[in-house]
Amino acid sequence: MNSGLRRYLMIGGILIVGYLVIQYFKPKPTNWAPTYLSEDKIPFGTYILRQxxxxxLPNTTIKTVQSAVYNNLKEKPNGQSNYFIIASNLKVDKLDYLEMVKYMQSGNNIFIAAFQIQGVLLDKLKLxxxxDFNFQNKRKYPINFVNPSLKRELDYYFDKGISGQYFSKVDSTRAIVLGKKQDEFANFIQYKxxxxxxxxxxxxQLLTNYSLLREDGLDYAAKALSYLPKAETLIWDEHFTRPNTKDSSVLRVLFKYDELRWAYYIALFSLVAFIVFEIKRRQRIIPVVERLKNTSVEFVEVVGRVYYQQRNNRDIAEKKVNYLLEYIRTKYRLKTSDLDQEFKASxxxxxxxxxxxIDELFxxxxxxxxxxxxxxxxxIRLNKLIEQFYKQDQ
Incomplete structure (x- = not known):
């Protein structure tokens, strides 16, 4: 190996090692995914809120649950409690709603912070x-409380569009407006x-790490949650945010990481492309296979023509009579050697x-x-009588 090639290989090796070191130590990009998980320290996790x-809510025991709302409320702890749900998407069915109503009517409270609500809850509450979310997230929407003791003189402003949601339809006969956006639209309500x-x-997202790291966000979250009365237990529901830990799929590790997932997709696509091109190149011409003939029908037609041409009526009649007698012996266990009056009576x-x-036939x-x-x-007469015998004997 000459010195020039050795030099190029050394420089190339150094560059590759340097690139790998830079990729390993470069800062990870911020994860802006809204997980709302209590252990996540990313912007839209709820680590600070949980801590x-x-x-x-002093002197309150936190109980974490991951089952459906119906099951959690059926197995609620003794004493007064509050139920807390924070999620991107919340879906409440009829059984969940009925159990929630029973839970609240007995003196407990539920706090829901959700970006999207589905199911019967919106219909029942007429919400x-x-x-006003936009993709740039540059606009800051002013929000504030309605209660004079909580309302701040200067409105709360949050970036990233985290205060853009509001209620465009509210049942004013039942709902109590606790907070407003732009001093016009309700964005925090209460139902008794x-x-x-x-x-x-x-x-x-007003209750996530991103908001609570600011003084305004911490103050807003504290005032919003202060509507929950004192209770022995706070039930923290993670059913709508916690990934399914019981996933038994053999591909769960591949789909957990983006790199492995894309490697799997590329390998699968390559395999399909290879099969398609190989089939196109090597597939033989498929021969035309004629349909099988029904030889049974042909055989019957041949036998029928032979009997018709021979005109051996006695042979045909004897075969039909023998078959009839065999039928009588098999079904009724009668002896057919003597076709006398006793046999016909039986x-x-x-x-x-x-x-x-029977008289005409015999x-x-x-x-x-x-x-x-x-x-x-x-x-022909014998054949008709035998057919009538079979028909009536069914």
Whole structure:
């Protein structure tokens, strides 16, 4: 190996190592995904809220649950409690709603902070949520409380569009407006159910790390959560935010990381492309296969033509009579060696065939056994009587 090539290889190796070191130590980009998980320290996690919740609700025990709302409220702890849900998307079905109403009527309270609410909850409360969100997130919307003791002289302003949600439709006969956006649209409301209440905040990002790191955000969150009365327990529901930990898919590790997921997609696409091109290049011409003929039908037609051409009526009649007698022996366990009156009486009693048909049929059989010549009309009559016997004996 000459010195020039060795120099180029050394420079190339150094550059590759340097690139790998830079990629390893470069700062990770900020994750702006709204997870609302209590252990996440990213901007839209709820780590700070979980750590400081007892500053707002002192002497309250935090109980984390991950089951459906119906199950959690059915198994609620003893004593007064508050139920807290923060999520991007909340879906409440009829059973959940009925259990929520019973829970609140008994003196407990529910606080919901969700960006999107689905199910029966909006219909029951006659609510409609609208957003002024824009992709640049540059506009700051002023929000404030309605209660004079909580309302700040200077409105709260938040960037990133985290206060852009509001209620465009509110049932004024039931809802109590606790906060407004731009001093016009309700963005924090309360519904009373018996001894308890339901609080709904359509801007859950106001309770995340990004907001609570600011003095304004911390003050707003504290005032909003202060509407929850003192209770022994705060039930923190993670059912709508916690990923399914019971995923047993063999591909769960691949889909957990973006790099592995894309590697899987590329490999799958390459395999499909390879199969398509290989089939196109190597596939042989598919021969035309003629449909199989029904040889049974042809056989019957041939046998029928032979009997018709030979005109052997006696042979046909004897075969039909033998088949009939075999049928009687098999079904009724009668001896057919003597076709006397006793035999006919027994057959009439145990079968469902009329006596007239049996008498006429056995007259023809007796005539046949006498060795007389069988004409076409006699064969046709014998065949009709046998068919009537089978039909009535069903």
């Amino acid at each position: 400081r919740i007892n500053d707002i 409609q949520i609208t957003s 159910f018996g001894k308890g209440s339901l609080f709904i905040l359509p801007n859950p 057959l009439i009693n145990i079968s469902s065939v009329s006596a007239d048909i 007259e023809e059989i007796t005539y046949l056994k006498a060795g007389q010549m069988v004409k076409d009309q006699q064969l």
